Amino acid sequence: MEMRAFFGFDTQLNYLFSPIEIDPSRSPFIEERLEILFEADSLAELKLLVQEMKIPSKTYKVDCLNKMDLGETKKIRHPERRAIERELGLIIDGEPELNHPDIILGVITVNDCWYFGKQTKSVSVWREHLHKPHSYSTALNTRTARAIANIAVPFPEGKKAIDPCCGIGTVVIEALSMGIQIEGRDINPLVCNGARENIAYFGLEGTITKGPISEVINCYDVAIIDLPYNVYTHITKEEQFDIIRQARRIADQCVIVTIDTIDEAIEEVGFEIIDRCTTTKQLFVRQILLCK
Structure with a gap:
């Protein structure tokens, strides 16, 4: 019911796409939000887009969000997620910081599409x-x-x-x-x-x-x-x-x-x-x- 109030529809999936921006900390049911900056059909294509990013004044880290099954998209194992994070993190023009970054950047694949953007985690x-x-x-x-x-x-x-x-x-x-x-x-x-x-x-x-x-x-x-x-x-x-x-x-x-x-x-x-x-x-x- 809260989902319908926010987004105008509901879903039985554990994710949704919407142009409506909701702070995930508002909801006791939302874990995180990814503000999509880049979309690609493959990880290789996504890397070409991400390497154009410049973060000159803030530190960052990259977090792969495929930590669970997302609909029919299966969970990515931990070593593979770390490898994806390293691949993307190393090509961004900026200063990486794993412990206390200014910005968390997220990457996720759903239904054979890849998405990359600014990640916001929920605070309960x-x-x-x-x-x-x-x-x-x-x-x-x-x-x-x-x-x-x-x-x-x-x-x-x-x-x-x-x-x-x-x-x-x-x-x-x-x-x-x-x-x-x-x-x-x-x-x-x-x-x-x-x-x-x-x-x-x-x-x-x-x-x-x-x-x-x-x-x-x-x-x-x-x-x-x-x-x-x-x-x-x-x-x-x-x-x-x-x-x-x-x-x-x-x-x-x-x-x-x-x-x-x-x-x-x-x-x-x-x-x-x-x-x-x-x-x-x-x-x-x-x-x-x-x-x-």
Whole structure:
């Protein structure tokens, strides 16, 4: 679902080609990105293109990315990958540095084509957010929360988001760490304080206000709502419905996380479910619904 939000399609393969540039550190599922500079039908042809490269002011290393099967393209064994890296690395006009290079250049072969370009590896920022001062056992895990923030706001520029049932701020933290303009809100003052402390703990800046969604007067591009449920929060079906109705009032789009099937309520307030998936944590099976 996150893949569809970013790229407009999904695939069962473990790679994809797209002109859309996404920082791999944004996604908990992307390992690395190769910004393609050269494309060739053979390694020999690729070498002719690469030897024209000049990197006068930065150190570099070359990394062969065929460390696993890529669709029908089989993994390249370690000695062969090192040989490819050396062949390409030695013909570039620049200063190679294997340990701490300024630039990592990647080479990969897929379906008998060779590609070379700038490699960006993912940093698992969401893992750092696992350990926060305040947490709930039933809260979304940080990996899921990060994906939900990406589904809601795949392209943050100019977008405003709100999490009006933010709890201890799990989604808000992930969104803020990716540069998404988001506000958090909750009716519980103690929870609001916990969310503020969690945000500050990671050196982030964000706004958490106290009060129900019915008191929100501003409008947003998207609302992200992990619906409260009767485990630690006592809420009726009518109150859940009102939260959805209020979300429709303040936002053009909404990502709703629910343990119940609420399709009829979503349609009744005027939203349309345009994408969905499920995620599991312990005994909880949550539905993630993208609504417009």
